[in-house]
Amino acid sequence: MNSLEQLTSKSAATQTHEATTANLYWHGGKVTRSQKEANQGHRAAVVWFTGLSGAGKSTLANDLESILYRRGVRTVVLDGDNIRHGLCSDLGFGATDRHENLRRVGEVCKLFVEAGVIVLAAFISPFRVDRERVRGMVPHGDFIEVHVNCPLEVCENRDPKGIYRRVRSGEILEFTGISSPYEAPINPELRIDTNKLSCQASTQNVLDYLAQRGVL
Amino acid sequence: MNSLEQLTSKSAATQTHEATTANLYWHGGKVTRSQKEANQGHRAAVVWFTGLSGAGKSTLANDLESILYRRGVRTVVLDGDNIRHGLCSDLGFGATDRHENLRRVGEVCKLFVEAGVIVLAAFISPFRVDRERVRGMVPHGDFIEVHVNCPLEVCENRDPKGIYRRVRSGEILEFTGISSPYEAPINPELRIDTNKLSCQASTQNVLDYLAQRGVL
Numbered sequence: 359m360n361s362l363e364q365l366t367s368k369s370a371a372t373q374t375h376e377a378t379t380a381n382l383y384w385h386g387g388k389v390t391r392s393q394k395e396a397n398q399g400h401r402a403a404v405v406w407f408t409g410l411s412g413a414g415k416s417t418l419a420n421d422l423e424s425i426l427y428r429r430g431v432r433t434v435v436l437d438g439d440n441i442r443h444g445l446c447s448d449l450g451f452g453a454t455d456r457h458e459n460l461r462r463v464g465e466v467c468k469l470f471v472e473a474g475v476i477v478l479a480a481f482i483s484p485f486r487v488d489r490e491r492v493r494g495m496v497p498h499g500d501f502i503e504v505h506v507n508c509p510l511e512v513c514e515n516r517d518p519k520g521i522y523r524r525v526r527s528g529e530i531l532e533f534t535g536i537s538s539p540y541e542a543p544i545n546p547e548l549r550i551d552t553n554k555l556s557c558q559a560s561t562q563n564v565l566d567y568l569a570q571r572g573v574l
Numbered sequence: 575m576n577s578l579e580q581l582t583s584k585s586a587a588t589q590t591h592e593a594t595t596a597n598l599y600w601h602g603g604k605v606t607r608s609q610k611e612a613n614q615g616h617r618a619a620v621v622w623f624t625g626l627s628g629a630g631k632s633t634l635a636n637d638l639e640s641i642l643y644r645r646g647v648r649t650v651v652l653d654g655d656n657i658r659h660g661l662c663s664d665l666g667f668g669a670t671d672r673h674e675n676l677r678r679v680g681e682v683c684k685l686f687v688e689a690g691v692i693v694l695a696a697f698i699s700p701f702r703v704d705r706e707r708v709r710g711m712v713p714h715g716d717f718i719e720v721h722v723n724c725p726l727e728v729c730e731n732r733d734p735k736g737i738y739r740r741v742r743s744g745e746i747l748e749f750t751g752i753s754s755p756y757e758a759p760i761n762p763e764l765r766i767d768t769n770k771l772s773c774q775a776s777t778q779n780v781l782d783y784l785a786q787r788g789v790l
Contacts, residue, residue, distance in 0.1 A: 388636050388651070389643045397646065420604050427605045430613065432648065434689040435604070445681040448674070458664070465661040466682060473650040473691065 394474030400431050401573045402471040404496055405564065407480045408489060408543065409506030410535045411521060412513035414552040414560070415480035418506060421561050422478055431574065434470055436463060437480040457488060464492035471496050476573065484540045502571070503546040504564060510535045512553045610690030616647050617789045618687040620712055621780065623696045624705060624759065625722035626751045627737055628729035630768040630776070631696035634722060637777050638694055647790065650686055652679060653696040673704060680708035687712050692789065700756045718787070719762040720780060726751045728769045 395401050405422070407415040416437050423433045442449075445462055449455040460483060467477045483489050493501035513535070514522040525533040532538045543549075548567050550560045568574045611617050621638070623631040632653050639649045658665075661678055665671040676699060686693045699705050709717035729751070730738040741749040748754045759765075764783050766776045784790045 389639050389649075393643065397643065423605050427609065427613065432689075433605075434685065436685070440685060440688070444684060445678060462661060462678075466685065468660060469650065469652070469656060469682065470686075470689075472656070473648075473686075475689065475691075 391472050391474055398430075398432060398474060400476070402432075402474045402476055403500050403502055403568070403571075403573045404467045404471060404477045404479060404492070405502045405504060405568070406483070406489065406492065407478070407504050407506050408483045408546075410508060410510060410513045410540055411482060411533070412516045412518060413506040413508040414550075414557075415482075415506045417557065418504075418550065418552070418560055418564070419478040419480040421557055422564055425561060425565065426476065429574075431476060432474060433476045433478055435478045435480065436466065436470075441466075460488040460492060464495040467492060468495050471500060476568075482534050482540070484534045484538065486541045486543070489543070499571075502548065502567070502573075503543050505543045505546040505549040506552055507542070507549050508552045607688050607690055614646075614648060614690060616692070618690045618692055619716050619718055619784070619787075619789045620683045620687060620693045620695060620708070621718045621720060621784070622699070622705065622708065623694070623720050623722050624699045624762075626724060626726060626729045626756055627698060627749070628732045628734060629722040629724040630766075630773075631698075631722045633773065634720075634766065634768070634776055634780070635694040635696040637773055638780055641777060641781065642692065645790075647692060648690060649692045649694055651694045651696065652682065652686075657682075676704040676708060680711040683708060684711050687716060692784075698750050698756070700750045700754065702757045702759070705759070715787075718764065718783070718789075719759050721759045721762040721765040722768055723758070723765050724768045 391402060405419075407419055409415050416435075416439075419435045419437065423435050426433050441459070441463055445466065446459045449459050460481065463479065463481065467479060470477045489503060493503070517523060521530065521533070522536075524530045525536050534540045548564065550563055552560060555563070565574070607618060621635075623635055625631050632651075632655075635651045635653065639651050642649050657675070657679055661682065662675045665675050676697065679695065679697065683693045683695060705719060709719070733739060737746065737749070738752075740746045741752050750756045764780065766779055768776060771779070781790070
């Protein structure tokens with residue numbers, strides 16, 4: 359059954375033809391991403407925030423969304439909160455599942471980009487291979503990697519949810535930056551040092567970059 | 575690491591507080607779905623087209639998107655084409671995988687609805703239990719089930735991709751409506767008889783319903 363759902367969904371063009379033949383009126387054609395972008399006055403893109411826990415990824419993503427919302431820009435924030443509890447609630451935390459988690463996130467990014475939306479994705483995403491895979495899922499130039507950089511000591515000091523404390527007490531065994539590696543981006547589109555910049559300056563840096571790249 | 579990504583992503587509020595304390599300026603708060611809806615002048619919803627292969631689900635979804643695009647309405651079309659080749663490319667066609675396929679589609683619907691977008695979902699989705707599960711994933715009233723109804727003989731006669739022919743020749747063993755059941759919606763929000771209505775009338779019916787429900 360389902361192997362055919364694909365085929366069926368591809369049949370719009372043919373159906374259009376058949377329907378026309380039968381004197382029915384079908385619009386048929388799909389609305390493309392560029393049409394949507396033209397309509398709304400900005401491009402779609404994936405802005406991918408990667409960095410240690412506590413570096414400020416989600417805050418930065420949500421802050422940007424607030425600003426872009428006021429400008430009428432279409433955005434979505436994707437983070438562990440809405441992914442791990444929903445789309446990836448069936449996944450565990452072993453190596454395979456962690457890769458699968460980010461693969462699915464990448465596929466969702468693709469759907470949003472195709473719909474003309476700017477994705478603000480906030481994931482620790484410690485491994486280069488996973489980030490590069492997501493980059494490869496969207497058209498060239500549409501993946502903007504933002505390294506939300508902050509020294510471990512500062513992140514640990516912020517420790518907003520007491521996670522680092524639980525790591526140090528041995529309650530959590532594996533944690534990025536401590537017992538598990540974080541592979542910093544080698545050549546990210548943007549690097550934001552959240553221990554040096556205010557949030558205003560941090561978001562402004564991203565906004566400037568998006569404007570410079572013609573996304574906004 | 576990843577068990578904590580969830581926690582980290584929830585830490586925005588706390589970080590906001592800490593940052594404020596440090597005389598930094600963080601906007602913090604998330605932009606809600608209702609704010610997005612208010613900004614764009616229409617509500618979000620899931621319009622779920624279910625029906626036999628060849629009944630016209632994808633055509634109807636794409637046709638509606640064309641019309642809504644011209645009205646500046648934010649939409650996305652989800653169908654087997656962009657789901658089975660991407661997000662669910664790891665899934666097979668056994669019973670478990672078919673349920674998982676629609677569970678993920680439901681989760682993606684949720685993300686788009688949260689982002690203020692009207693989802694036009696075209697899936698055979700033959701089983702009530704799967705459709706009801708998706709209904710349960712979005713806020714009450716936001717799931718609009720449209721039964722794209724068309725007699726099997728008509729679908730088989732249209733057979734745009736020659737699928738039914740392959741079923742009849744025995745090349746395809748299991749197919750909805752022939753060797754596998756299609757559980758028609760008992761009380762769908764809308765029923766469109768595509769063998770009786772023109773496409774114009776069909777799309778108009780959906781548009782009228784969306785207006786009546788206050789989505790548009």
